[in-house]
Amino acid sequence: MTTRTDSSSDVGVRPMVEADWPDVERIWAAGIATGDATFESSTSTWDVFAAGRPAAHRHVAVGGGTVLGWVACSPTSSGAVYAGVVEHSVYVAPDAQGRGVGGLLLDALVASTEAAGIWTVQSSIFLENEASLRLHLRHGFRVVGHRERVGRAAAGPAAGRWRDTLLVERRSDVVGS
Known part of the structure; x- marks a missing residue:
């Protein structure tokens, strides 16, 4: 487990396992409720979630025995030329925001x-x-694009409204160099 001391406790990051699902789902639902985290209107089941996100790239941050946030990714395409490109989501529990959890x-x-x-x-x-x-x-x-009216919000205060997004990417300095 990777650890770092922040102002409130030791926070570690470890692989996500199925037993983390209730906490992961709770944190995801809190993000959905804000209306500014995702186009999704509800969480999925563990089986659906895990099937689309490789286990090697699903992580949780834990502090004081509590899951504080999670990150996971999924392939952007099944095409072989895109095998090195993934899209990710990162969610931090409302009471853990601003503590460095997202960065970890x-x-x-x-x-x-x-x-x-x-x-x-x-x-x-x-x-x-x-x-x-x-x-x-x-x-x-880095921001690589601004997508206008890419979809309608399904939940939260903006439900039904067209939303713009910024496409961000991080290119590896070590892979493909």
């Missing part, structure tokens, strides 16, 4: 994806989700 999770994801030969990690971020954008920029991501 992104660092763990970058380490696991680079070890697997993945050269690009990307995500779409709602324009209004300034905290997520700042987090990603601090961890080596």
Whole structure:
């Protein structure tokens, strides 16, 4: 487990396992409720979640015996030329935000994806989700596009409204160099 001391406790990152699902789902649902984290309107089941996200790239941050956040990715395409490109999600529990948890999770994801030969990690971020954008920029991501009216929000305060997103990516300095 990777650890770092922050202002409130020791926080470690470890692989996500099925037993973490109730906490992962709770944190995901809290993000959905904000309306600024995802187009999704509800969480899925563990089986659906795990089937689309390789186990080697699913991580949780734990502090004080509690899951504080999670990160996972999925392939962007089944095409062989895109084998080194993934899209990720990172969620931090509301009471753990601002404590460095998101950064620890992104660092763990970058380490696991680079070890697997993945050269690009990307995500779409709602324009209004300034905290997520700042987090990603601090961890080596860059904005590569602004997608206008890419989809309608399904949940939260913006339900039914067309939303813009920023496409961010992080290119590996070690894979494909």
